[in-house]
Amino acid sequence: MADLPTLRYLARDDVVAAMPPLEQRLRLAETVMRGLAQGAELPAKIGLHPRPDASFAHAMPAFMRGAADDGSADQLGMKWVLGFGGNAALGLPAIHGLILLDHPTTGVPLAIIDAGPVTAERTAAVTGVAIRAFAPSVAGRPARAAMIGGGVQGHSHLPVLGHTLPGVELTVFDRHADRAEALAALARSTDGIAKATVAPDARFAVLGADVVVTAASFTGPEQRQVMPPDWLAPHALVVPVDYATMVSAAVAHQAALFLVDHREQFLANREAGNFDGYPDPAMTLGEALIEGVRRPPEGRVVVTHLGVGLSDVVFGGAILAEAERRGLGTVLPR
Secondary structure, X not given: OOOOOOEEEEOHHHHHHHOOOHHHHHHHHHHHHHHHOOOOEOOOOEEEOOOOOOOEEEEEEEEEOOOOOOOOOOEEEEEXXXXXXXXXXXXXXXXXXXXXXXXXXXXXXXXXXXXXXXXXXXXXXHHHHHXXXXXXXXXXXXXXXXXXXXXXXXXXXXXXXXXHOOOEEEEEEOOOHHHHHHXXXXXXXXXXXXXXXXXXXXXXXXXXXOEEEEOOOOOOHHHOOOEOHHHOOOOOEEEEOOOOOOEOHHHHHHOOEEEEOOHHHHHHHHXXXXXXXXXXXXXXXXXXXXXXXXXXXXXXXXXXXXXXXXXXXXXXHHHHHHHHHHOOOEEEOO
């Protein structure tokens, strides 16, 4: 029998150490968006509902063909993510996730990767792709951006905002004032961000912003879809990464262009009630990139990305390659 390839476990610190630099992350994210529009295989999230109530377990398998005729450049794997909201009372993290990578032509397992840092960085990178393609042009002043949410996604988005909108002036809001202040302080030391201030509320934060990113935590049905169109500048690019927690369906309806990362996943989530009242998307972000769609001359653009397992697999592949090159992680016995 042929020798099996190495099976490597990458813990959080290994993943952070092997994370590709920002510009490469943006290229990987664009590759994923284009791949989704060119026949990559992935179902909508396969969900289970363990106890206690409101817990979830999602399987996100994905496969994308590469350029090599022999399949050696294909990418195959799965993200396995679980959420247990009651864990805080136990002193445990609420979210757990792993990425499983397999050899694309034999199926042999290659890696088990802590998904936390990957989820943070690949989500922000997709936002960066949307900003590069559809942020409005501004003249005679710095770009203005708003970041709603001071958690993990707020932190991971700062380098992307500074990189894609150099000289940007950022306004931050989080319902926890200490988190907002901490994020603004970090933003002030982030390359490309010229200024960062804390807003007293979400409406003030987005006032006049050219780019609005929402990454708010969900606290209950009464706090969903609270951002109406009249809060937003008429030219704004709006990028919700929190499903419909902040941005109302009316914003998507009134947009000159409404895009999603993966049509089937969006429609499945709308059917499940996570996007009540939202319209059908005009196209996916990947389709828009492939077709060379440009920003409409007037009106807002909304790019909603839910996160897809293919992003985790593609980022995981790049991280594994760097980890192998540097000898990071733990080689597991077979």
